[in-house]
Structures are given as C-alpha cells and as structure tokens.
Amino acid sequence: MELRGPVVAVEEPRTVNTRDGTRDVAEITMRPGRGEEPPVTVSLWGSWAETAELLVTGMTLLVTEPSREEFRGEARYATTAESYVVVEPEFMVDVTDIREWVQCSRQYYLSKFTSASLSYPLVKGSLVHEVFGDLLRGRDLETSVEERVADAGLKLGLLDRDRTAVAEDVQSNARAIERWLQQGTLTEDDEWRSELTLISETFGIKGRADAVRRGDPVELKTGKNTDAEPRFEDKVQATCYALLLGEHGQTPETGTLLYTKNAVLNRTEETGDLSPAKEFSIGPGLLQFVVRARNELAAMEYDISVPTGYESNAICEYCFEQDTCMVVSGRLDQESKAGSVGGALPSAEREYFDRMYRATETERREIHREYAKLWTQSAAERAADDKALLGLQPQGRSQRVDGTWELRAENDDTAVSKIREGDTVLASDGHPTRGDTELGRVVRLETDADGTTEIIVHADEPIELRRLDVYPSDYGINGLLTAMHDAVLKGSQRRRDILFGRRDPTFGETNATFIDNNTAQNRAVELAVTANDCALIHGPPGTGKTYTLARAVRALCERGERVLLSAFTNRAVDNALEQLREQGFSEFVRIGTEHGVSDSMQDARLEHRGEPEERAATLRNAPVVAGTAATCGSSVLKECEFDVAIVDEAGQLTEPGTLAAINLADRFVLVGDHEQLPPVVRDDDSELGTSLFERLIEQYPDAAVTLDKQYRMAQRIQYFSSQTFYDGQLRPATPAVAGQQLAELSAVSSEALPSALQDAVAFVDPNGAMTGNVNRQEADRVAEIVDAYRSAGVAADDIGVIAPFRAQVAAITRRVPSEIDVDTVDRFQGSARAVIVVSFVATDTLDSPIFEDRRRVNVALTRAKKALCLVGDEDALRSDPFYERMLEWAES
Numbered sequence: 001m002e003l004r005g006p007v008v009a010v011e012e013p014r015t016v017n018t019r020d021g022t023r024d025v026a027e028i029t030m031r032p033g034r035g036e037e038p039p040v041t042v043s044l045w046g047s048w049a050e051t052a053e054l055l056v057t058g059m060t061l062l063v064t065e066p067s068r069e070e071f072r073g074e075a076r077y078a079t080t081a082e083s084y085v086v087v088e089p090e091f092m093v094d095v096t097d098i099r100e101w102v103q104c105s106r107q108y109y110l111s112k113f114t115s116a117s118l119s120y121p122l123v124k125g126s127l128v129h130e131v132f133g134d135l136l137r138g139r140d141l142e143t144s145v146e147e148r149v150a151d152a153g154l155k156l157g158l159l160d161r162d163r164t165a166v167a168e169d170v171q172s173n174a175r176a177i178e179r180w181l182q183q184g185t186l187t188e189d190d191e192w193r194s195e196l197t198l199i200s201e202t203f204g205i206k207g208r209a210d211a212v213r214r215g216d217p218v219e220l221k222t223g224k225n226t227d228a229e230p231r232f233e234d235k236v237q238a239t240c241y242a243l244l245l246g247e248h249g250q251t252p253e254t255g256t257l258l259y260t261k262n263a264v265l266n267r268t269e270e271t272g273d274l275s276p277a278k279e280f281s282i283g284p285g286l287l288q289f290v291v292r293a294r295n296e297l298a299a300m301e302y303d304i305s306v307p308t309g310y311e312s313n314a315i316c317e318y319c320f321e322q323d324t325c326m327v328v329s330g331r332l333d334q335e336s337k338a339g340s341v342g343g344a345l346p347s348a349e350r351e352y353f354d355r356m357y358r359a360t361e362t363e364r365r366e367i368h369r370e371y372a373k374l375w376t377q378s379a380a381e382r383a384a385d386d387k388a389l390l391g392l393q394p395q396g397r398s399q400r401v402d403g404t405w406e407l408r409a410e411n412d413d414t415a416v417s418k419i420r421e422g423d424t425v426l427a428s429d430g431h432p433t434r435g436d437t438e439l440g441r442v443v444r445l446e447t448d449a450d451g452t453t454e455i456i457v458h459a460d461e462p463i464e465l466r467r468l469d470v471y472p473s474d475y476g477i478n479g480l481l482t483a484m485h486d487a488v489l490k491g492s493q494r495r496r497d498i499l500f501g502r503r504d505p506t507f508g509e510t511n512a513t514f515i516d517n518n519t520a521q522n523r524a525v526e527l528a529v530t531a532n533d534c535a536l537i538h539g540p541p542g543t544g545k546t547y548t549l550a551r552a553v554r555a556l557c558e559r560g561e562r563v564l565l566s567a568f569t570n571r572a573v574d575n576a577l578e579q580l581r582e583q584g585f586s587e588f589v590r591i592g593t594e595h596g597v598s599d600s601m602q603d604a605r606l607e608h609r610g611e612p613e614e615r616a617a618t619l620r621n622a623p624v625v626a627g628t629a630a631t632c633g634s635s636v637l638k639e640c641e642f643d644v645a646i647v648d649e650a651g652q653l654t655e656p657g658t659l660a661a662i663n664l665a666d667r668f669v670l671v672g673d674h675e676q677l678p679p680v681v682r683d684d685d686s687e688l689g690t691s692l693f694e695r696l697i698e699q700y701p702d703a704a705v706t707l708d709k710q711y712r713m714a715q716r717i718q719y720f721s722s723q724t725f726y727d728g729q730l731r732p733a734t735p736a737v738a739g740q741q742l743a744e745l746s747a748v749s750s751e752a753l754p755s756a757l758q759d760a761v762a763f764v765d766p767n768g769a770m771t772g773n774v775n776r777q778e779a780d781r782v783a784e785i786v787d788a789y790r791s792a793g794v795a796a797d798d799i800g801v802i803a804p805f806r807a808q809v810a811a812i813t814r815r816v817p818s819e820i821d822v823d824t825v826d827r828f829q830g831s832a833r834a835v836i837v838v839s840f841v842a843t844d845t846l847d848s849p850i851f852e853d854r855r856r857v858n859v860a861l862t863r864a865k866k867a868l869c870l871v872g873d874e875d876a877l878r879s880d881p882f883y884e885r886m887l888e889w890a891e892s
C-alpha cells in the first residue's frame with residue numbers, strides 16, 4: 001500500500017510526547033491516487049518529519065506502507081517503521097549524484113559543469129572497472145588489461161601516458177580484484193552480475209551497480225582506504241544499490257567495497273587495514289538516510305535553485321574543489337559556504353547563465369518524465385507511442401570475444417518505433433524496470449521482405465530478449481551545462497562581447513575569388529575567411545550550403561588555419577566531408593562511433609585503439625577535425641584547439657549545443673537556415689528553442705550572407721517556399737534548374753502519368769478520414785500515387801514520401817515497395833528526391849497543427865526537385881490561412 005500524489009498543505013514539524021518518549025512529527029495533507037482522490041492527512045514521524053521542511057504545495061509525495069486509522073469518520077495515515085517518504089519520486093536521481101550530494105551539495109552542483117574532463121585518474125578508473133567486468137565474465141586478467149588499455153590508446157596519448165606503464169598500473173589494481181575473486185569464500189555457484197542497470201519506481205533513483213554478488217552490491221573504488229570501514233560516501237553509494245535491489249526482492253544486508261589500490265600499497269610503509277575488500281552492514285537507518293539525502297536533492301532541483309554548500313556537512317578547507325567553487329560563486333554572485341573570489345560577471349551574463357541553466361534543467365526534468373513513463377504507461381501504450389517493441393521472440397544468444405553478449409530476437413509484428421540501429425536501449429525479458437533488464441546497443445534492426453524483423457542487441461549480460469524500450473537518456477544535459485559554463489565563465493572577453501551584443505563582429509580583407517559563378521557563395525567564403533570573430537551563412541534549401549562550407553574549409557586550410565568542422569547530425573558532418581573529398585581535399589579526421597559515421601567515411605574515422613602517442617598525434621596534427629556538436633563536448637575533443645569552428649545545421653542546435661563546438665575555437669562560422677528545422681526541445685516554451693544562429697543573425701545582419709540561388713527545385717516547386725519563407729529572394733541558380741522536368745529522367749515518360757500528376761506541383765484529396773494519427777484512405781491513395789510514378793518509369797530511389805506522424809509513416813510503409821523511403825520530415829532534412837509525396841493526414845478541421853511548426857512544412861516541400869504531390873483533405877487545409885495559400889499555389 002502506498003500514497004502517491006500532490007501535497008496540498010504542510011505543517012511545521014513539532015516534538016510530542018509519546019509512549020516511546022519524545023518524537024518529532026509533521027503533519028501534511030496530500031491527494032493520493034496521483035491527485036485523483038480526496039485529500040488525506042499523513043503524519044510523518046521521526047526522521048521523516050524533517051522531510052516536511054522540504055515540501056511545498058504542488059510537489060509530489062510518496063509514502064510507502066503507511067498505517068491507516070479512522071478518526072471521526074476521516075481516514076488518517078501515518079508513517080510506520082517500514083515506511084519511506086519520497087519527494088518528487090518521478091525525478092530520477094543518479095546514485096553517483098546522491099553520493100556527491102552527501103559529500104557536498106556544492107560539489108554535486110559544480111560537477112554539472114565539469115562533465116567529460118580528461119584526467120588520468122578517471123581514465124584509469126574506468127579501465128579498472130572494465131577489467132573487473134571482464135574478470136567476472138571469465139576473461140583472463142592479462143588479455144583483459146592488454147585489450148582495454150589498447151582501446152583507450154587515444155585518451156592515454158592525449159594524456160601523454162606510456163602504454164606499458166599504464167598497463168602495469170591497471171594490472172596491479174586489477175590483481176586485488178582477481179585475488180579477491182579467487183578467495184576461498186567464493187564457491188562455484190557464486191552468483192555474479194556485472195554492470196547492472198537499476199531503475200527505481202519508488203525511490204526515484206537510477207544507477208548502474210558495478211557488480212552484484214549473491215544479491216549483494218559490490219562497488220569498486222580505484223583509490224586506497226586503510227581504515228577498517230568503507231568510506232561513508234562509498235557506503236552511501238552501495239546502500240543506494242541495496243535499496244534498488246530490494247525493490248525487486250530481498251533488500252541486501254551487506255555491501256562490499258573493493259579498494260583496488262590497497263593491493264598496491266607497500267606494507268612496510270602503510271599502516272592500518274590494507275585488505276582491499278571491506279564489508280559493511282546495511283541497516284534501516286542507512287537505507288532511510290540515503291532516501292532523505294535524495295529527497296533534499298530532489299527538493300532543491302524542484303525549483304532549480306543552486307545549493308550553497310550548507311546543505312551538507314562538508315569541510316571546505318579539505319576540499320580539492322574549493323578554488324573552483326569560490327570562483328564560480330564569485331563570478332555568478334552566488335552564496336556559498338566556501339566563500340567567493342573575484343568580481344561578478346556583468347549582470348547580462350549572469351542572467352543569461354541563469355536562464356540557460358533553468359531551461360537546461362527543465363529539459364532534464366522533461367527527460368525524467370519520460371523515464372517515469374517506463375512504468376506509468378502500460379506496455380500497449382508505450383508501443384502505441386512508438387517507444388517500445390513488444391512480444392519479441394528470443395532467437396538465442398552468444399558470448400562475444402570480449403565477454404559481452406549478443407542477444408538475438410525476431411518480431412513478426414509490423415509495429416514501428418523510434419528505435420533505430422545504433423541506439424542505446426533498455427533490453428528486457430518483459431518489463432524495463434520490473435524485469436531482467438540490460439542497457440544495450442541495437443546493432444541490427446532489419447525487416448525483410450516477408451515482414452519479419454531481425455533484432456540483434458549487444459549487452460553485458462545474457463538476458464532473454466523479449467522487449468526493447470527507448471532509453472530516455474539525460475546524458476547530454478551536463479554536456480550542455482558544461483558548454484555554457486565554459487563559454488560564460490572561461491570564454492575570452494572578445495568572445496563574450498560578441499555573444500552578449502556589446503561589439504559588432506569585425507572582418508579583414510581579401511582580394512581572392514573563391515567561387516566564380518555565385519556571388520553570394522563567394523561572399524560567404526570571404527566572410528568565413530576574413531572573420532575576426534564570427535560569420536553567419538544563411539542557406540535556404542538547395543543553395544549550396546555544403547558546397548560553400550567545403551570551399552570555406554579549404555580556403556582556411558590554405559591559409560594555415562586549423563579547422564573544426566561540426567554539425568547537428570552525423571549525416572551533415574559526413575555530407576560536408578564527402579563534398580570536401582569531391583573538391584579534392586582529404587586531410588581530415590572524423591570523430592564518431594562506428595555506428596554514427598557513414599560507410600563512406602569509415603576510413604577517415606579516428607580509431608581510439610592503438611599506440612597512445614601515435615593516436616594522439618593523428619588527432620593533434622589533422623588540419624581538419626570533424627564530428628557532431630555533441631561530440632565537441634567529449635573529453636577527447638575538449639583537449640583540442642582550433643582557429644576556426646565551422647558549424648553546419650546551426651539552426652537546429654540549442655545555444656549551449658552550439659557553444660560546445662565554438663568554445664574549442666578562436667573564431668566561428670555558423671551555417672544554417674532558421675526557416676527550416678528548429679532545435680528539438682521537449683518543453684515547447686523553452687529558451688533553448690531558439691538557436692544561437694537565429695539570435696546572432698538578427699543581431700548582426702552585417703556579419704551574415706544569405707545564399708539566394710538554389711540548385712535543387714524546379715521554379716514551380718520553389719515558388720511557395722521562396723514567397724513564404726524568404727521574401728521571394730530565393731531563385732533558381734540556372735535556367736536548367738528552373739525548367740527541370742520529370743521526363744528528363746531516363747526511362748520516364750510523363751504522358752504515362754495520370755493528368756492529376758502532370759503538373760510539377762499537384763494536389764490530391766483522397767476523401768479520407770483521420771483516426772488517431774492515421775488516415776488509411778489517404779495512405780491507400782499515397783500508395784496509388786507512388787505506383788503511378790513508378791509505372792511512368794520513375795525509379796524507386798527517386799521517390800520519397802513524407803508524413804507528419806510516425807503512425808502514418810508506418811501505414812504508408814506497409815503499402816509501398818520497401819525500396820521507397822517513407823519518413824517524417826526530420827529524417828528528410830538535408831536530402832532531396834526527384835519526386836516527393838507529402839501526406840497531410842488531417843481531415844475536416846485542424847484542431848491541432850499538422851506539422852507542429854510551419855518550418856517543418858518548408859522542409860517537406862523543398863525536398864522535391866522535379867515533382868511534388870500534396871495529398872490531404874481540402875476542407876481541413878482551407879481552414880488555416882497558411883495551408884490555404886499553399887493549396888492556392890498547388891492548384892494554380
């Protein structure tokens with residue numbers, strides 16, 4: 001039995017005399033049943049009374065196992081010895097955050113700004129952890145160390161570390177583990193699990209336990225500890241895992257900490273307890289303590305306030321982070337237990353930091369809401385939302401060379417989901433939080449001609465693969481905060497003057513001609529090459545953005561500048577590199593994962609594995625380094641410096657997302673189109689919804705150039721977009737572009753097309769009906785239209801179909817040959833087809849927008865080169881002035 005719902009009133013805690021002596025109690029009123037039921041009073045006893053001080057009305061509270069009694073016809077509840085009180089249970093706190101919070105609340109806050117810094121202790125720490133996992137999976141120590149150290153070649157090289165010395169260091173730490181594993185206390189049937197992903201519905205805590213032995217948590221620490229007891233914060237961490245494990249069965253009573261460095265200590269020099277493994281008992285007091293610590297953290301994040309350090313008992317004098325802490329409080333004018341140094345930043349910068357911090361944390365909260373849906377939504381609801389693939393039939397599993405597992409399954413269902421190859425997912429035997437779950441990577445997800453989908457997932461442990469769920473990761477959030485911190489607190493004065501509108505960007509001069517057949521493109525390269533601060537290149541659809549960008553990269557390199565080439569998506573990064581190759585330039589390295597990078601760029605991909613010095617040199621000496629903006633915040637790229645950062649698709653990046661890339665360079669060039677897809681944010685009113693590109697282009701029109709000649713669309717097709725989004729400035733680059741026709745494609749005879757499709761822009765009303773997000777009649781009609789183009793000789797890969805909703809995408813996919821690309825707008829951005837068919841789905845009235853944003857329509861309509869067919873309900877479209885104008889153009 002539990003009470004879960006919003007708090008409606010809170011009373012101050014008081015001390016009362018009871019049969020058992022004096023006790024604290026606080027009374028609160030809440031609406032259980034997630035706010036559906038009438039208010040009830042709950043007495044929070046003992047140490048839970050303190051929790052009442054954290055509460056404000058509106059917060060969600062969870063009380064487990066309360067007692068209930070009737071008092072004058074009213075139900076009254078109270079906490080019992082078994083109860084837990086959880087503040088904002090849907091706010092998912094990571095176990096490592098609780099550990100940090102207990103050490104120092106300020107340190108928890110500061111660590112948001114130092115994500116992904118490269119340091120030897122961190123790299124060594126993860127190597128030892130990996131080796132530990134390997135040993136548990138039965139790999140032999142020497143092979144494991146050798147392999148893992150080789151895999152970390154690049155990072156070790158950037159840290160100027162020698163491979164053999166690192167291997168020895170890791171090996172000596174790992175020996176402690178090996179010896180402990182071999183101790184007589186362990187028997188053959190000792191049950192082990194490594195790297196267990198745990199998500200708690202009750203406590204709002206998630207984490208990955210290093211290992212679980214016979215149901216008890218084992219945590220690995222690469223430091224030393226010569227006390228008999230584990231360190232308090234380490235106990236806190238292991239206790240969190242115990243709490244999470246208890247949710248699925250028995251709560252463990254013992255936790256183990258393995259201090260690997262103890263094994264390396266010299267017994268003649270060190271005194272104390274040198275044994276690496278230290279056990280401790282986990283009692284109710286400790287379990288409740290970690291929940292209370294988590295509650296404090298969740299309450300602080302509820303209103304996104306900044307901790308002062310007084311929330312925990314840390315002693316600042318002993319803290320390694322004291323200086324950083326004081327600088328941050330000084331610069332941002334924050335109250336801090338450690339005090340502060342230096343003057344505050346100008347108020348505009350502090351306000352900006354504050355706004356962006358709040359917006360980013362709000363995004364985190366939205367991601368956590370997604371987490372909660374893992375259990376608040378039923379399996380069917382998740383499948384209907386495209387967030388899960390259910391009912392998979394396991395097809396076996398096998399251990400891979402590195403000891404991890406390949407899990408195979410099949411699915412006959414035609415269900416679609418957002419899950420794609422390369423994604424990190426929650427793979428489970430039935431339920432993502434209640435079942436046996438592993439965090440895994442989808443390496444294959446392919447549907448064959450008879451509709452069977454083959455699924456392969458790589459994971460640490462061999463589970464039965466029956467279900468996949470989208471994993472709502474907040475991994476990137478700290479990257480955004482770090483980028484913002486680095487830009488505002490560490491950025492040069494000159495850069496900040498530009499970002500905060502205090503000085504106009506300046507340019508040098510050049511007499512060179514870079515592109516001789518397109519004035520705007522030539523001007524764009526000129527700006528990029530001569531910019532002392534920044535240049536902005538606005539590229540409407542098909543105007544040669546990529547071509548111009550590649551030319552600019554080359555021109556900069558010719559002048560001896562080192563260039564960072566970045567974009568929002570992997571695809572755009574690869575497109576730019578392909579264009580560079582076409583222009584005869586190939587001195588670049590590509591940073592990215594094997595899955596992220598396209599096949600054609602695998603040869604340019606920087607391997608991490610190898611000889612450290614050689615790996616680091618390859619990166620350090622490359623004239624051009626390319627990777628997505630998200631990768632720019634990685635520990636590897638943060639070690640690099642560039643003269644110029646060129647960022648494509650800048651209109652799709654949030655401000656902090658853009659800062660991650662431009663922080664690495666002295667000057668920057670943003671390339672994009674703010675009239676196409678905006679940044680994707682979960683909170684509609686978010687400050688993050690406007691890109692830095694859009695803000696700067698409005699602020700500094702003189703630093704910008706618009707490419708105005710497009711090389712893609714027939715004149716008839718481009719007209720609506722040009723008029724509606726580009727003040728009529730967009731024009732075909734050549735008469736050939738303007739006058740292109742379907743009949744120019746080989747084997748195509750346009751006479752074979754039905755008369756309705758003869759025009760370059762056509763409109764068809766299939767008289768369908770929308771149910772949910774699907775319009776079946778319209779899907780049938782789209783299939784007929786695709787068929788008509790095919791019969792007229794258009795090749796399948798020349799046709800693309802775009803629909804606003806995934807459900808309609810699925811409905812159409814089932815009706816057309818598998819070679820035809822059918823997808824949402826986001827997947828089509830940056831590409832084009834000779835023929836594009838757009839399905840609008842909506843019928844009768846437009847209660848909710850078809851494409852959430854007009855800019856998405858712009859993208860959809862401008863993917864077509866020679867023929868565009870709009871399929872939708874005339875009445876619905878005419879009910880909105882924007883779509884009405886679109887119809888008038890289509891029917892003119």
Ligand SMILES: Nc1ncnc2c1ncn2[C@@H]1O[C@H](COP(=O)(O)OP(=O)(O)OP(=O)(O)O)[C@@H](O)[C@H]1O
Nearest residue numbers: 517518539540541542543544545546547711830831
């Ligand atoms: N100055 C030019 N001279 C000749 N061809 C050009 C020129 N600029 C671009 N093109 C050609 O026009 C086509 C479109 O260019 P590109 O792919 O660079 O467009 P884009 O603006 O990046 O498109 P998108 O809007 O999809 O990002 C390409 O085939 C490119 O080679």
